[in-house]
Amino acid sequence: MKALLSIDYTNDFVAAEGSLTTGVAGQVIEKDLVRLTKEFIDAGEFVVFAIDGHDSKDQYHPEQKLFPPHNLVGSQGRELYGSLAAVYEKNQSKSTVYWIDKRHYSAFSGTDLDIRLRERGITEVHLTGVCTDICVLHTAVDAYNLGYQIVIHEKAVASFDQTGHDWALKHFKQSLGATLL
Ligand code: ZN
Numbered sequence: 001m002k003a004l005l006s007i008d009y010t011n012d013f014v015a016a017e018g019s020l021t022t023g024v025a026g027q028v029i030e031k032d033l034v035r036l037t038k039e040f041i042d043a044g045e046f047v048v049f050a051i052d053g054h055d056s057k058d059q060y061h062p063e064q065k066l067f068p069p070h071n072l073v074g075s076q077g078r079e080l081y082g083s084l085a086a087v088y089e090k091n092q093s094k095s096t097v098y099w100i101d102k103r104h105y106s107a108f109s110g111t112d113l114d115i116r117l118r119e120r121g122i123t124e125v126h127l128t129g130v131c132t133d134i135c136v137l138h139t140a141v142d143a144y145n146l147g148y149q150i151v152i153h154e155k156a157v158a159s160f161d162q163t164g165h166d167w168a169l170k171h172f173k174q175s176l177g178a179t180l181l
Pocket of ligand 1: 052054063070071
């Protein structure tokens, strides 16, 4: 069984005016990312939206020192970008579509993702979203350590750092044994 993990494809990370945006690199993957998401939903596969949710009062959060405020809970910046928003809205009531508020880079850190996947017998996770070398990378590393097979959809991940993006793709394949599609 397989699942699709949709990571951080929000206005703050993708829109031109987003506070931590991947810009054009993030915008050009919209079509492929949305198509894949729809394919998984239509096939009845488990689709998880693992989305950063920050609180400006969270003074102990390590990202406070690293990045400008982003994906604040309740803000427009945290809403899904472009046509992915409508796909989520239309399908959110399905039992196969699941939303996770994550606090760290990895979708597994401090969340119930691992147990949700295991109770469905899922052994293979397909990763899409941003950023390739931060949240997608940390999620992939945790998935690897937990024993999942990893599939990275090259045309559905992006970063604001092209060098980091390229390095991460190589790392997924060579060190995490991921399949790149
Ligand atoms: Zn964050």
